[in-house]
Amino acid sequence: MKGHDIWMIGDLQGCCEPLGNLLSQAELREDPQAQYWFAGDLINRGPKSLATLRRVMALEERAVAVLGNHDLHLLAAAAGVRKPGKSDTIDEILSAPDAKQLIDWVRHRPLAHFAYDHLMVHAGTLAKWDVAKTLSLASEVQDALRGPNWQRALQKMYGNQPVRWDDQYRGGKRMRVIINALTRMRLCTMSGHMEFATKVAPGAWPPGLIPWFDVPKRATSDITVVFGHWSTLGLLLRKDVICLDTGCVWGGKLTALRMRDRKLVQVACGKGLDPLADG
Structure with a gap:
């Protein structure tokens, strides 16, 4: 690869000082002039969601931030689709004087x-999706979030069904599968169906369940998929997959990995929260 360095960074979740x-x-x-790729969940649960969001926004064109489930939760709260929970730390964003501009920036992320x-x-990609399919389906949700009726588009975002992809899906079903795969998925069945009920330590999952990236014949196995979302899995460096969520908000570390040579840089993140509350 040519040009400036690219640093890929794990979940921030409102941890501004470690950032x-x-x-x-x-x-x-x-x-x-290095570029920073953020693996989603810029905000929520950590102590300084607003400051973290502003810090990433200040990087302007040098920052690429994909949307995570917590970022989508912020949009849903802003749209009136969901109310913030007691463990959320997004009220300061919603009540900021420039809240509209902040929300607009978030909803225009890929x-x-x-x-x-x-x-x-x-989070991941379904086994049947190659890169082109993943980008195409992601763009469907992106277009909806960037459009004038983005609040309505979020009304059918929540739910665990369907658990598999079908090209015939339309409307809420189609959006849910795309969002759940890209922002929530961890475990799948051997046939690639998503499973959301199981929350156990890595390697302790029940028979018949495997990480999404180990589903046989995964169509993205020929490139490197970089993701976060899985703090209990932690740092994972393989040729085909990289997990960068090292649990900063839970008292772990914040991780950056340089793309060209996989140089690893980590900083400590303090005491942290209870990882059993992770979502």
């Missing part, structure tokens, strides 16, 4: 980004 510490590390400052044989999504 500042990470961006100030010498390695990340070697290239003053759900998938592809360059240099690296596909970044927040």
Whole structure:
């Protein structure tokens, strides 16, 4: 790959101070025009969601941030589709004087980004989706979120069904499968159907369930899929998949990985919250 460095960064979830510490590390400052790919969940649960969002926005064209489930939850709250929960830390964004501009920026982020044989999504891709299919389906949701009726588009976002993809799906069913795969999925059946009920330590999942990236004949196995969302899985570095969620908000670390040589940089994140509350 040519050009400036690309640093791929795991879930921030409102942890602004660790983000500042990470961006100030010498390695990340070697290239003053480096680009930063954020794996989604910029905000929520952590103590400084508003400041974190502003910090990423201030990077302007140097930042690529895919949408995660917490980012979509912010949009749903802004649209009146869902009320913030007691563990959410998004009220400061919703009540900010420039809340409309903040929300507009978030809803114009992509759900998938592809360059240099690296596909970044927040959670994963269904086994039957190749890169072109993933980007095409992501763009359907992106277009809806960027349109004038974006609030209405979010009304049917929530729900665990359907658990598999069908090209014939339309409306709410179609949007849910796309959003759930790209922003919520962790485990699948051997046939690639999503499963959301199981929350156990990696390797302790019941028979018949496997990580989405180990489903046989996955169509994106020929490139590298970069994702976050799975703090209990933690750092995973394989040729075909990279997980960068190292649980900063839960007291773990914030991770950055340089694309060209897989240089790893991590910073500590403090005491953190209870990971059993993760969503």
